[in-house]
Amino acid sequence: MLVHLTSNIPRRVVPGARRAISVQSLLHGSKESNEAGDHEIQGHSRLIARGKYLHGIEVHRVKPDTVKEYKKAAERYYTGLRDDPELRVKLSGNFEAIVGEQDTFYHVLEYENHSGLDNAWKRIPGSEHERAHDALRPFLQSRATQLAQEFAFLPTSPPHEEGGIFELRAYQLNPGTLLEWEATWRKGIEARKKFLQPVGAWYAHMGRLHQVYHLWQYPNLETRKETRESAWQLDGWAGTVHKTSQLARTMDSLILTPLSFSPLK
Template identity: 30%
Template sequence: MASNFRYLKNLPKNFRYISTTPAKNDAWLSKIFVRKIEPTKESHSRMLSDKEIVYSLQTHLFRADSKQAYLNNVKNTVELIKSQEPLSQAVELVGSWTVNVGDQDQALHLWSFKGGFEKIDSANEILSSNEDYTKLWDEQGKLVRSRHLQYLLAFSYWPQIKLRKPKNIYEIRSYALKPGTMIEWGNNWARAINHRQNNDEAFAGFFSQIGRLYNVHHIWCYEDLQARRETRESAWRSPGWDECVAYTVPLIREMHCRILVPTDFSPTQ
């Protein structure tokens, strides 16, 4: 991947490129050992993200016969959190969606915590002692088949999240990466994102910190499925996009996409 270096001029100023290519004399070692990475006293998450915000992604599989009751429950939970003054300053719902194409009877809710894990700890402490919240949580448990929570950080090179007005669909493309490849992923996508800015389709890009590890989520916003098709075809006509894709594909163990529709209480539509 030595050819990566010729793209350095396209990287954002705040993104640190980390070499994962073995030195020439050590090339034969790469066949048996993990690739050499430049020594650093910073964690990889600090290199990939420069934002003091932690995001939580809740993925719920609701019962097919309980969709409306479930959505009412989530809406009431959102309103309760908004009404709690210590929480409302730091905890915010970014987006709420149900899956239209992909895993059926599924909902995703994206929250932001300004102040990081410290705010998550304080929010959990406040909510655990709130009787109304506890009742809503118990009620929700009867309406869902499973719940999964991930804590995420936003990639530093991804555009800042901008809430959209109606009417849009969203696509979340989720990738399970091979362990040890997150830096390479960041190196490549810091360039690749430049090919996906023309139609303002980039909504958010995250990597997991707690929950399923080595997970990446890219969320895209489109007017409709036809606009999605046209936008993606336009990217393939952009010189360099195919090369970025070629570098990232070997890093992936599994990937899937879902088309999402905003709920009526989602801040972004």
């Protein structure tokens, strides 16, 4: 749930450390996590986040009979944010779900960390951007926003080829298991990289917490099938899937297509 990304989706996340019981055990739930974090009682962000950018994930559920009008209004709003040099907002991707909750759109914005988001929030009220955003409202059934950070070991990157489809994998983790999930997945992803490089991976920082996301690009569904089948033949991938599945409450696979103005296509 990218902020509840599809009906029950997703995202990587973790707030600051919980205090009660043992903070050490909550932050470092496994041997791998202990080795990854040798700093006692630190927040998850200091241990696993890249820390350079903050990503906003905006989810819009649109009235089915207004999709065309919504797309036009969304293009005006998001390209307006992108093209305003004072906002310093970048678009990472703008997508429509074709598998998952229908008539749902995902917009990923990149800010220059928290100060960059503060700057944008100060400048938008009363501006043309606020008016463009208000023009979206008549087409929406609901909307949600989540702030996420990149995993340090996998910064967001542009796709190597244009075209095809994107798959957003979303996981709702059990509270207190983010570091264990990250340590396990980080090892397994090295195996997957032999076939395909992920576009990006994030965990929820504000909004619905304990959610993890990673985004992949494929030429088509057949290639996705073949790539995933090949990965199962690699040492380490099956173990990664088994371990991480034990840490998640829900898992979602969303197939997305980029909108005409999306930088990821």
